[in-house]
Amino acid sequence: MKEIDLSSSYIQAMGHIAGNQIVCSSLGVETGSVDLGPADMVRASGVRLWLNVQFPFARNAEFLAVERDGYVAIVHKDLPIDATTDVDGVSLATVTYPEAQIVTGRGAINPAWLAAIDGKSKTFISNGYVVAIAAPKRYYIGAISAVPTRELDKRIYSTSLITIPVGILASLLLAWSVFRIAKTRTAMPAVIKSALKQREFFLEYQPLVELATGRWIGAEALIRWRRTTGEVVPPDIFIPVAEACGLIQQISQYVAKQFASEAGDLFRRYPGFHVGINVAAADIHDEATVLMFRELAAATGAGRNNIIVEATERSFTDHSRAATVIKQMRQEGFPVAIDDFGTGYSSLAYLERIRFDYLKIDKSFVDTVNTDAATSGVVLHIIEMAKALNIEMIAEGVETELQAQFLYEQGVRFGQGWLFGKPMPFSQLLEGLEKSMPMANHQADSRVS
């Protein structure tokens, strides 16, 4: 029981039950036996559910207890809805079915949504909300996620010319994706911690090319998470959670160590090549990050300019502390790139105050190249600004020859995107690198700087 308890991110305790009494459990012997009282529900399979369990030693918390064949699992009642989303006014609930009884919930749950529960997963619009119901066949508990349509109006505003059926479809997809995100993020901090221990994360590398020649001159290390179930969780789901719960620096250290273990003699063979490592707000405000990069350089034999620090402008919350760390990084030979440029609120202010080596033009602006989107002129302003400040540019998310050609003609020297290569394992990066610039031809002047 202790083993299940300790290795699960979801179960608070396991126990053995006789009648309604937990007679022994991983809560410890001093807990003695605990009387759960009559079960709230008994399913046809014999599974018994207690929906509001309280323990004398944890009076402020409520738990769910699920029993089968004499064994009981205790789960914190808030756990199923412990989800984060940036959409306002979202309602979440777990519900038994067919009874449609709320087990645990957050936000207003309209009785009409409960009435719609019939054992089938579905998405529909009701009472000013887009509602998604999930009713997994294996379990007796389903989930409801509801997003106010006003949130969808905000999102759909920018695409207001799109036809109504497409708008409705987008709404339904958004509700469903909120539900998916909420589900994936459930108790995610605990799961991330355990995944770090179990080494479930790995790296892929996306090449950066010189637009004039197509040569691979660098790569960005991108973290990936494959859970033991085989499910791959994308970084834009778990990175914000890791940032919010204080685990992001452990992730950055993991990335640095993982890259060090894979790099081998990369920089000896390709002295002009560079690898970009992403850092988050917590890293860029902490001088210990400089030490982390110093150790990474020592472990990989990297020289000046071989390792690039990539920080998004959203990560600069305390300008003066960030400026101190960035200055030290640059002094120690780690060029700094401002990532996703143009997506934050204060891009210009940062460029004036902090000296960067590279500006990565965000994909959203690259996407507008050769289109008549209202923002298609912005990319030209970004390019002019970078030129004026003498900052080298890397265009992100380049997907077409037309984009690459246009950017090159405007003076952007470097590009990254699916046109040149998707993120790939390190072994594949080495193969591509050998084809792109055989070692003998590799010049130190192929460095980005």
Ligand SMILES: Nc1nc2c(ncn2[C@@H]2O[C@H](COP(=O)(O)O[C@H]3[C@@H](O)[C@H](n4cnc5c(=O)[nH]c(N)nc54)O[C@@H]3COP(=O)(O)O)[C@@H](O)[C@H]2O)c(=O)[nH]1
């Ligand atoms: N703090 C850390 N953040 C990290 C780390 N690894 C990734 N991330 C951040 O997560 C976000 C999503 O990253 P990912 O899913 O890896 O997507 C990257 C590319 O795959 C994608 N890309 C690149 N080219 C294209 C393209 O042509 N089309 C297309 N649809 N997508 C493309 O863009 C992402 C690269 O983003 P960026 O870092 O902004 O250059 C992302 O914000 C990552 O930064 C990590 O180790 N630490």
